[in-house]
Amino acid sequence: MKKRHLLLGILIMFSCMVTLTSCNRKNVDISSDTILNDKPNEKVEIDEKIEIDKNVEKIVESGYEGLEKLLDEESSNRKFQGVVLVADGDEIVFAKAYGYADTEDKRKNKLTTRFAIASNTKQFTATAIMQLVEQNKISLDETIDKYFPDYKYGNKITIKNLLQMRSGIPDYLNELDLFMKDKATINLLKEYESNVYYDKYVEDYRWSSEMILKNLYLTELIFEPNEEYDYCNTNYYLLGLIIEEVTGMSFGNYLNEYIFKPSGMDSSSIIPLDSDAKGHGSDESGEIVANPQFTYAAGAIYSNIFDMFNWSRALYKGDIITRESYEKMTTPVDDYGYGLFIKDNIISHSGYIDGFTSNTEYDITKDRIIIVLENINPETDDLDAKYHTNLIREYLDESE
Template sequence: MISKKADAQVSKKLDTLFQTLVQQNAFSGSVLVADHGKPIYQKSFGYTNQDTKVPIDKNTMFELASIAKQFTAMAIVQLHQKGKLKYEDTLKRYFPELPYSDITINDLVHHTSGIPDFLGWGAKEVDITKINFNKDILESLQKNKVKTLFKPGVNTAYSNTNYVLLALIAEKVSGIDFATYLRKNIFGPLNMMHTQVYGQRYAKNKINNYAYGYIYDPIKDKYLLSDSTEKYQLFFDGVAGPYGISSTAEDLLKWDQALYTEKLANKQEIKNVFAPYLLKDGKPAELMGFPYGFGWMINEPQGFYLHTGGYPGYATLIVRYFKNQTVIVLMNNYNRINIYELGFNIENIINNREYAIPEVKKSATVLSVTAEKLVKFAGEYRSKDSPDFRFTIVNKDNQLYAQLTGQSSYKVYPETQNTFFYTAVEAKIVFAEDKNGRVVKLTLKQNGRELEFIKT
């Protein structure tokens, strides 16, 4: 364990880190760093609502975004332990009307199903004039016979649709709705009193101490309520499983510590949670370079498990180090700093290494790109490594929109004549031209990775 003297030093450095970010208007949220389950740093910054200026406190609940997948996966683990399902069960067993014969529960858990992400859907797939729920996603998959990107088990592609289907399977097998299942079997037993399945817009019983989500607009140099910028957040508000769970940092620490015990599942099942899953060619199923377990990215060489979450207005992080240290960050201001960079520097502080203040996205001066050139960028681009993955670039009223297969369409803005940046996520697109000035490819730069797409 960290000594009391070291605790004080860690706490002081962490406070410097977060106070600096707050002064730069780059951080709003809750932070908890623990050693063997004991918090050594716990603070909240910013406001639940930027209009009313209600301060965030330790009981403020945040949308967890993709950290919610851990709870959905645990529901599957518990039902497996009870003999209610098998990881090798096919999706056809539970939903025979779906057009997928060989996809298993394992494929859904580990993102090896190839089913595209429903967050890229619009009016063609669902009714965008109402709030959609898990059953609506299922009905659309059945009705539209959505094709997979690849055969199950041969590749990985992060898809929120997988965890919608897992939540539906949990309901079907347990005989109770997903929210009730989690409350009775996970949140209740762990005394997670400030955690629940929650949709801010459809919920009848509103959470009073709830953090509204804000997105930084570098063009206007201000934060905007996420509802005003990302409309799909409204019509997919009823979905739960891939996201749709709200919690606090303290409750997530209870969750973290329970995974060292058998309160939720036996030792063998917990071991499976953190075990890499293998593709059919024997290679690990990886996302962002990490082998993927049951809702956890696995980094054995550096000794930790982690998952992040990103949803309009929210950025979240939970890291479990093998030496029983925990980092939890819940933010309700999105896309001003990189959550991975923040986590990396928190880790440096814990381990008494040099750290840096994460780079803060500045207000942007958008360059003027001619309408003629914008037209040249428009078109379809195929992944160099995975032809099923495509980028579609649309030019509408001299504004570029970029859409990756299975994802939503986002505005992108010119940083240079050939480099465009997102405001909804931390990413850039770089277009390349040949000697004749013809656009031939684009490169997506995100989280330290570069993916190349060739124009068709």
């Protein structure tokens, strides 16, 4: 979620109206209308073509034994830790988990283990916006002063600018010196200056939308809206707030009702759980669980590979938004659409946050999905979910 120079290998990840008493997993009270209960013995039906036992240890279809050997060696030699899924259309042809969800209690990763997907959240936020556009509740060309009347640049920035990363707003995650201007916020950050791992501030329970907006209203644009592309988490934070204002629902509840349920994502939420994989960061960082009110609509979702597979198929097939909306989402400007990167017939997004990396990829021409979720900070520039996605794709292409 955050760029590597700021968060030890972290690139890309936010007020949530779901009430949290603490950002510690053990202190979170989750109501039944916020997340669906996980049922380990339940069968998962995917597009009514195949049925998968959620307790299955792995899936290796004929012809994919070589891929298993490659990833087994990667896990053994390079400490790859996470879960991988490859699908050919509606059929999952490979899925396997590696390493530990929690090294302390030796709890192994499983195919059903949830991971922080960080900035992969953005495609869900963008889809929610497109749903509201289809209902004529939002216009892509309307300016955001309608929602943030106290923001002096609100009459220059459109919702489309936010979606396409072309607003000119500084990034509240990666450009702290440009964005964090409010005295209370600066004082909060100063409390972490003496911490051996400064970025522990992402856990702080005091983060709120009010605090983020106070800082937004004090910032200057870094370029005029629509003049250029600049990846910026603030854009998607604001989109989440717009979704809440238009619908009268919390961001988390909207996702659950109109994104997760219709997509068959029965395990996903924006609330971290004890059963999730734990991010294995540095010795200095320890385990970090970012406050969902800080990560929010730019990177707060926790999900597993089955849910992400169901999501990819539902989005592509028009089960969530219309084909017209999908085409708008996947029409790139500077290789970025709405919450998705598009290049060379591949639609993708990656995510980075303390202890986690994720990457999702859909090859349009081959109708092939690759999903990689990892719970370890990259020890090198190569050891992350994006690297492993590339490794898998190259192997599959050479094997054809």
